[in-house]
Structure formats: C-alpha cells, structure tokens
Amino acid sequence: MNYDDEHLLSYVNGKLDGDQQQKMQADIAQDTELANEIALLRAMKQGWQDDEPMPPADLGLARLKRDIAQEPSGQNEVPPASEPPKRQRHQGFWKPVALAACLIVAVQTSVVMFQSTSDTQWSLLSGDSVASLPRLQIAPDPNMTLVELEALLHPYAAEIVAGPGALGIYTLQLPQGSDIEQIQRQLADNVLIEEVSLP
Amino acid sequence: MTMMDTPMEDHDDSMLLEAMARRDNEALECFYRRHQQRVYRFLLSRLNDTFVANDLLNDTMLEAWRAAHGFRGQARVTTWLLGIAYHKMQDYWRQQGRREFQELDESQPDETPAADLEAALEAASDQAFLKACLARLAPEQREILHLAFYEELDYKDIGNILNIPTGTVKSRMFHAKKAIKSELARAGRRNK
Numbered sequence: 001m002n003y004d005d006e007h008l009l010s011y012v013n014g015k016l017d018g019d020q021q022q023k024m025q026a027d028i029a030q031d032t033e034l035a036n037e038i039a040l041l042r043a044m045k046q047g048w049q050d051d052e053p054m055p056p057a058d059l060g061l062a063r064l065k066r067d068i069a070q071e072p073s074g075q076n077e078v079p080p081a082s083e084p085p086k087r088q089r090h091q092g093f094w095k096p097v098a099l100a101a102c103l104i105v106a107v108q109t110s111v112v113m114f115q116s117t118s119d120t121q122w123s124l125l126s127g128d129s130v131a132s133l134p135r136l137q138i139a140p141d142p143n144m145t146l147v148e149l150e151a152l153l154h155p156y157a158a159e160i161v162a163g164p165g166a167l168g169i170y171t172l173q174l175p176q177g178s179d180i181e182q183i184q185r186q187l188a189d190n191v192l193i194e195e196v197s198l199p
Numbered sequence: 200m201t202m203m204d205t206p207m208e209d210h211d212d213s214m215l216l217e218a219m220a221r222r223d224n225e226a227l228e229c230f231y232r233r234h235q236q237r238v239y240r241f242l243l244s245r246l247n248d249t250f251v252a253n254d255l256l257n258d259t260m261l262e263a264w265r266a267a268h269g270f271r272g273q274a275r276v277t278t279w280l281l282g283i284a285y286h287k288m289q290d291y292w293r294q295q296g297r298r299e300f301q302e303l304d305e306s307q308p309d310e311t312p313a314a315d316l317e318a319a320l321e322a323a324s325d326q327a328f329l330k331a332c333l334a335r336l337a338p339e340q341r342e343i344l345h346l347a348f349y350e351e352l353d354y355k356d357i358g359n360i361l362n363i364p365t366g367t368v369k370s371r372m373f374h375a376k377k378a379i380k381s382e383l384a385r386a387g388r389r390n391k
Contacts (some may be wrong), residue, residue, distance in 0.1 A: 004369075005369065005372050005373060005376065005391075006353070006354050006369065006372075009353075009372075010353070012348075013348075013351040015351070015353070028263065031247060033316065036316045036317060036320050037316065037363055039320055039379065040319060040320050040323055040383075041376075043320070043323035043324065043329060044323070044329070044379060046326070046346065047323070047326055047329040047330055047333060047353050048333070048344060048345060048348040048349050049348070049349060050326060051330060052247070053239065053240060054236065054239075055235050055239035055252075055253060055256055056253065057235060058232070059231070060235060060256060060257060061231050061235075062228075063229075063257055064231060064257055064261060064264075065224070067257065067261055068227075068261065068264060071265075081306065089363060091279060105205075118290065142362050163220055165243075168286075192290070194273075195269055196260040197269050197272070
C-alpha cells in the first residue's frame with residue numbers, strides 16, 4: 001500500500017480525478033490491506049455524517065439579533081454607501097433650530113472662558129488626549145513575530161496601541177498628519193499583512 | 200440583474216457578506232440559516248458540549264456580522280467562517296485554562312497488523328460503537344476528522360482553518376486514525 005493518508009482521504013471523499021480514481025480502484029481490487037483501509041475510512045466517514053446534531057435554529061437566530069441590537073451604536077452603522085441618499089423634502093426644518101442652539105453654546109462658552117482665571121498650567125489627570133490621532137487596524141500573518149511587525153511599522157512611526165485581539169487584529173496609532181490612505185495601501189500590499197482597515 | 204432582483208436565498212456567500220456589511224438583516228438571517236449547522240457541528244466536534252457550542256456559534260456569527268465588511272475573498276467563505284469559529288474555541292479553551300495540545304511524532308509508520316485492521320473493520324460496522332470510539336478521541340483529533348470527513352476539506356484548507364502547517368494536519372490525522380483503529384481492533388478481538 002503506497003498511498004498517503006491525504007490521497008486515501010481524497011478517494012473516500014470522491015475528490016480524485018478520473019484516472020487517479022480508476023488506478024485506485026484497480027489497486028484496491030488487488031490489495032486486501034488497501035481495501036480494508038478504505039473500508040475503514042468509509043465507515044468513519046459514515047459514522048461522522050450520520051450523526052446529526054442540530055443547533056436551535058430560530059432561538060439561536062433570535063439570540064444573535066438581540067446581541068446585534070445591543071452592540072454599541074458604531075458597530076451597527078452602515079459603512080458609507082456608494083450612492084448618496086436621496087434628498088427628501090421637508091427634511092431641513094431642524095437646521096435653523098440647530099444653528100440657534102450652536103449660537104447659544106458658542107456665546108455661553110465665550111462668556112465662561114473670559115470669566116475664568118488665567119491659569120494655563122493645567123493638564124488632564126488622564127494624560128493628553130490621543131483620540132484625534134489617526135488609527136488603523138491590521139491583521140498580520142499569524143507566523144509573524146512582534147519584532148518583525150515592529151520593524152515593518154517603524155518607517156511609519158506607527159505605535160501598537162491594542163491587540164492582538166481574538167482574531168489576531170492589532171490597532172495602530174499613527175502620528176498626526178500621516179497620510180493614512182497611502183499607509184493603508186502600502187500595508188495592504190505587504191504579503192505579511194493579511195488585512196488592513198480603518199477602525 | 201442586480202442583487203435586489205433575486206431572492207436572498209439565491210445569493211452566494213460573498214454576496215450575502217456584502218449585504219451584511221451594509222447591515223442587511225435579511226442577509227444575516229439567510230447567512231445564519233445556511234451556515235449554522237456547519238459551524239455548530241464543527242464546534243461540537245471539538246467541544247463535545249452542546250451549551251458551549253451554542254454560545255460559540257452565537258459568538259462566531261456575531262463576529263462574522265462585525266467583520267463582514269473586511270472579507271476580501273482571499274479564502275472561501277466557509278474557510279473564513281470556520282477560522283473564526285476556531286479562534287472562538289481557542290479563546291474559550293484559554294479562559295478555561297486548558298493546556299496546549301501536544302503534537303505527537305508523525306514520523307512513525309502505521310504498523311497496524313492486517314489482522315487488527317480486519318478486527319477494527321468488523322467492529323466499525325457497529326455504528327453505535329464506532330461513534331463511542333470517535334467520541335473518546337482527543338478534541339483536536341475529533342476536530343480534524345470532522346473537517347476531513349464531514350467538510351471534506353483537503354489538508355491545505357484544514358491547515359488554514361486551524362492555523363497550523365500542513366505537516367501538523369498530516370500528523371494529527373495520522374494519530375486520530377491510529378487511535379480509532381486500535382480502539383476498534385480491541386473491541387473487534389473481544390467480540391470474537
């Protein structure tokens with residue numbers, strides 16, 4: 001018996017091409033040990049396929065929909081559509097109201113600022129805000145080491161701020177003013193990076 | 200003809216993911232119904248626990264919903280989806296503090312004597328007994344047999360889902376078969 005397991009499996013799964021299939025059948029007819037091996041594999045396959053555990057379809061779907069509804073609002077937002085939505089009439093009635101509200105907030109802010117002390121030596125206890133810095137999410141090749149990843153990111157001065165997550169995804173933070181689209185393209189072209197996306 | 204003109208059930212998996220990326224609930228429902236059985240069985244092949252398998256099925260589908268916009272078609276949708284399910288299982292095992300599976304040496308040849316093979320074959324004709332033997336395998340071995348026999352995947356695709364080299368797939372397959380054979384052969388000899 002000169003066949004490896006993968007070849008035998010392909011035969012049992014009906015994945016061999018015509019010639020290979022015929023050769024295998026001829027060999028099975030002449031080789032009892034091979035015939036027994038194939039019969040055992042077929043029995044195992046049958047045993048696996050006969051077992052029909054069923055998930056609770058409707059309950060499971062209802063649970064999934066509930067969980068999706070409970071996702072943070074950003075997760076369920078539709079990504080930008082290719083066509084702009086059709087403009088509807090009477091949609092802009094809120095604009096004067098919003099403008100007035102903005103004006104009130106601006107006036108109140110300027111009053112508060114001019115009344116405040118001239119102390120400028122303050123800072124947030126939580127440290128400087130980094131929320132405005134551009135970010136990217138990447139999924140590197142699973143076999144890539146952290147050192148290799150850091151070397152790859154070095155030219156962009158990108159810093160790993162989170163990850164890897166369950167799916168091997170890292171979140172990167174780039175310096176202010178980085179050309180995020182170009183960096184995204186360059187990383188996507190790299191064979192060691194499987195996925196690149198905006199967070 | 201556009202996507203809007205055809206019933207959702209007629210859309211292929213990539214089209215469904217595209218629609219899911221646009222947060223189309225009907226596409227999600229269709230995708231879930233189409234793949235729930237496959238994912239559930241895969242999870243169960245390793246976990247052997249229907250409650251946990253249900254939880255992880257939900258987590259897998261939720262992740263597919265979140266990540267639908269990132270699917271680029273580099274792998275088949277089923278490979279991509281089972282890959283997500285696999286990572287969910289890995290996370291679960293880690294939370295349970297389970298140790299990594301120890302790979303066994305694949306270099307040794309299969310030296311099951313012909314008489315044992317015949318005895319194993321005889322025992323395998325009893326489906327209930329065969330299932331009991333399959334259930335006793337290590338989770339990683341059940342998982343690989345499931346992908347090979349139920350999903351009918353080749354070693355390369357199995358390696359992609361489990362994130363292991365093809366050589367490791369070969370090794371696990373070899374040892375799963377060997378374990379099954381020796382269990383069945385023992386039973387077959389006892390019955391004689």
